[in-house]
Amino acid sequence: MITLDSFKPHESGKVLRIQGDGAIQQRLLEMGVVDGADVEVVRFAPLGDPMEIFVRGFHLTLRKSEAALVEMQR
Amino acid sequence: MSQTVALVGNPNVGKTAVFNALTGLHQHTGNYAGVTVERKHGTVRQGGASVDLIDLPGAYSLSARSPDEIILADVLLGLREDAAPVMGLLIVVDASNLERNLFFVSQLLDLDKPSIIALNMMDIARRRNIAIRTEALEAALGVPVVPLCARTGEGIAELKTALLGLCSGQAGAQTPLPQRHEAAAKALAAVLETHRHVLGRVVPAIEALRILVDRESYAEKRLIGRLGADFQDTIERYREEARSNGKSLAAEESRARYAWVQSVMADAVERPSTRTKSRSERIDNLLTHRFFGTLFFVGLMLLIFQTIYSWAGPLMDLVDGGIGSLGERVGGLLPGGMLQSLVVDGIFAGVGGVLVFLPQILLLSLFIALLEDCGYMSRAAFLMDRLLGWCGLSGQSFIPMLSSFACAVPGILATRTINNRRDRFTTILVAPLMSCSARLPVYLIMIAAFIPEHSILGGLIGIQAMALFLMYSVGVLVAVPTAWILKKTLFKGPKPPFILEMPSYKVPQAMTVGRKVYYEGKEFLSRAGTLIFAVTILVWALAYFPHSSTIAGQYEAERTQLLQSSVEGEARELALADVNDRENGAYLRYSFLGQFGNFVEPVFHPLGWDWRIATATIASFPAREIIVATLGTLFNLGSDEDEASLTLLETLKAATWPDGRPLFNIAVAFSIMVFFALCAQCSATLITIKRETGQWRWPVLTFVYMTGLAYVCACITYQTLHFAGLGG
Amino acid sequence: MSWEIVIVGLAVLGASAYCGRLAWRAFHGKSTGCGCGAATCHAAKPGGTPRET
The missing domain is CATH 3.40.50.300 (P-loop containing nucleotide triphosphate hydrolases)
Incomplete structure (x- = not known):
């Protein structure tokens, strides 16, 4: 199982599903990180966390701990 | 209608x-x-x-x-x-x-x-x-x-x-949602219909759907609050009914909605097939770069302080000189005595001393407005999130904290976007530690008077600007452990999420930025014209009265004696000035405020302060910048009236202890600055905290912990610098 | 001399009354209108205060 936090910059893939069912997951879903969505990792912050991704035509930042909830397909 | x-x-x-x-x-x-x-x-x-x-x-x-x-x-x-x-x-x-x-x-x-x-x-x-x-x-x-x-x-x-x-007109298209969701929502709405008398209203199906999908949301909590904890089981039952394949309801809903969005987009929108880098992305390649991004952030902060210092200097001197000569002229028109003292020592030395800082306030708010309007704030949050993560907060708290550099009040209001109560309250409690623009006058006057004007790096960065930067860092450096402790004790809980949009950069709009700067300046002026004006008059009155006639008689006798003695010429003039000085000092010492000051002086002695600094600090409870006004009034009252036209800077430099030692030095200047960096001398902030949290205990806690921190840190600063030989 | 006392007295009375009024209004969560953060004064509008539950 690959999760989004293990992606490198400029790597992209498709969302398989989001683990769990809570407020964090729902915020991710609302922002368009839904199964089937294309996601590209843009960069990591200077201290390695958080990360910036490109999804549905806009830029979103999230922590690695949140990205770890997103199961991906390369 | x-x-x-x-x-x-x-x-x-x-x-x-x-x-x-x-x-x-x-x-x-x-x-x-x-x-x-x-x-x-x-x-x-x-x-x-x-x-x-x-x-x-x-x-x-x-x-x-x-x-x-x-x-x-x-x-x-x-x-x-x-x-x-x-x-x-x-x-x-x-x-x-x-x-x-x-x-x-x-x-x-x-x-x-x-x-x-x-x-x-x-x-x-x-x-x-x-x-x-x-x-x-x-x-x-x-x-x-x-x-x-x-x-x-x-x-x-x-x-x-x-x-x-x-x-x-008419309502728009409805998104086809999973059948089971809609059925369960309708069923829940029907159940809630039977509780209509308790709820006092009918809950529509759309709200019932949100209660089912949004776990632990406000709507759900409100319903449970009304109908009792037992109702949770009913909600869970309908949730189970809505669930079809083990997927969460939120995931199902979002998928259905995004599927609908894509069908809409397919008909109406054409996007370029290959993704080209937008201007905003190219800027971000640099500004959020691992190395250059951080460098830019630090450089930007330094630039802001350097600008406030060197660019605003001439403007400040202009205002200062203008107020000084005006005060002198108005003072000259009035007969010597009580009224002249009120106008010159109270109003001009007090309110005038605060007004001088208008250029700096405007520059600082210009910078913050520019940063907010162009979209850099989100980038700063992105760069800083990890640092905030160490103290248990998130980049979400960073934006309110950055706004607090202008003023803690809008900063506290900006926490309304934080959804977790614990994180919101922690942010509210530490936001006032950020150095707001009201502290700027305190820093500027102390730095200008007591920090030498050297520069380093080939004249690029002045020592004075560095000192200012240092003072701004103090608040941040103290806020980190404070937030950490709060998150470990009062507001224990997991690290909040950080899911933030990075909006595209925009060219700041002159109208938007101009309006913000205008309002900031207007507020500053209206505060100087109302609150600071009123407090200055009160401080003057407390420091002027009772103005006892026994003191007047005593010094009058001394003067007469001097005039009849054999001392002549310049020596006599000097001796007379000395008598006048001592007379004014005596009036001040035996005034209401002076007696109070004597009483509290021992408390502030470890900080290197005399009673005048201590009382000026206490009087500045309504707003920090009042201290500049009260210092102006107190130090002017205590000196010979011929010197009343001296600027506050010179007055402070000339101030002494009763035994003639200079009162101020680098150690005292830093102890005052550190105290003001950390204290909660701002009634507007405390009231806003009360209003936002709904309880008096939070502003009380804020005041107590900040004042305690301010005292302890100022004490450490003074004692350390004094020990290092900078207190001489 | 006497008119001086009158002016100074009025100024001091006015200033105390003003500060007292501000303190009273602030304590009761009303707009102070003194420019202590325009946002504070705006937030004092009815219903401007969302509460956490």
Whole structure:
């Protein structure tokens, strides 16, 4: 199982599903990180966390701990 | 009466700019999530008709967790008594970021109200070669779509026309949601219908759906609060009923909505097939770069302090000189005595001393307004999140904290976008530690008087600007462990999430920025003209009276004796001046304030302060910058009247202890600055904390912990510097 | 001399009354209108205060 936090910059893939069912997951879903969505990792912050991704035509930042909830397909 | 239309949309879509363009009402627009906290009303007029427009906080969805989102959902559902029922929706969307915007549109259209879509930022969409066929979009959404660019005013007239005909229009297309969701929501609504007498209203199916989908949301908690904890089982039962394949309800709903969005987009929008780097992305390659981004951030902060210091200097001298000569002239017109003392020592030395800092205040607020308006704040949050993570907060708290550098009050209000109560309260309690603009006068006067004017790095950075930077860091450095302790004790809980949109960079709008700077300056001036003016008069009165005649008699006798003695010429003049000085000192010492000061002086002795600094500090409880005014008054009162025209800077440099040692030195200057960096001498902040948290104990806690910290840290600073030989 | 006392007295009385009024209004959560953060004064509008539950 690959999760989004293990992606490198400029790597992209498709969302398989989001683990769990809570407020964090729902915020991710609302922002368009839904199964089937294309996601590209843009960069990591200077201290390695958080990360910036490109999804549905806009830029979103999230922590690695949140990205770890997103199961991906390369 | 005209009908009410709600202005809704995602954050960062230019909602406030649309509001301003439509109503002509003036508010500021920011570039980070949640600047539109206050509910604003405006009337849109065209011909004889009018519509009442209510501006609601920006949000990404209707699931309500933060105070902002709760207001939004409640107003739209008609649950707030203080807002008129909403008859229609004006939905602002970002044309260059349509996909995610349409997700919210899909939820809003489900509210079944007449709606219009304002397709804002068409200029950016065109630049990115995104082609939008308006008619196709109208057909797919079932509501009018008006393309516009609020910044330039393009399309505003068309939007006005559409808006005035809105309430007779019809509701838009509904998103097909999973059958089981809708059935379960209807069933729950039917159950709630039987509790109508307890709830006092009927819960519509759309609200029932949100209760089912949004776990632990406000809507759910409110319902449980009314119907009792047992009702949780009922909700869970319907949740189970709605679930079909083990997937969470939220995932199912989002998938259905995004599927609908994609079908809408397929008909109406054409995006370039290959992704080209937008201008904003190219800028970000540098500004959020691992190395250059951090360098830029630190450089930017240094630049701000250097600018405040060196650019504002000449302006400051100009104001200072003007006030000084005016005070001298007005003082000369008045006969010597009580009234002259009030005008010269009280008003000119006090209020005038504060007014001098207007240029710096304006420059600082200009910088903050520019950073907010261009979209850099989100980047700063991105760069800093990890650092904040160490103290248990998130980048979400960073934006309110950055705003607190202008003033803690808007900073505290900006925490309304934080949905977790623990994180919100922690942020509220540490935000006042950020060095707000009211501390700037205190720093500037101390630095200008007691820090040498050297520069390092070939004249690039002055020592004085460095000292200012250091003072600004003190607040941040103390805030980190404070937040950490608060998160470990009072507000124990997991690290909050950090899911933040990075909006595209925008060229700051002169109007928006100008308005912010104008309001900041106006506030500063009105504070100087009202509160500081009043406090200065009171401090003057307390420091002038009783002005006992015994002292007057005693020194008069000494003067007479001197005049009759054999001392002649210059020596006599000097001796007379000395008598006058001592007389003024005696009046001050035996004034009401002086007696009080003597009483409290021992408490502040470890900080290196005399009673005048101590009382000036206590008197500045209503607002920090009052200390500049009270220091001016106290030190002017205590000196010979011929010297009253000296600027505050010179007066402070000349101040001594009773035994003649100079009162101020680097150690004392830093101890004062550190105290003011950390103390809670701002009644407006404390009142705002009370208002936002709803309880008096939080402002009381803030005051106690900040004052304690201020005292201890100032003490350590003074003792250390004194020990290092800088206290001589 | 006497008119001086009158002016100074009025100024001091006015200033105390003003400060007292501010303190009273602030304590009761009303707008102070003194420019202590325009936002504070705006937030004092009815219903401007969302509460956490």
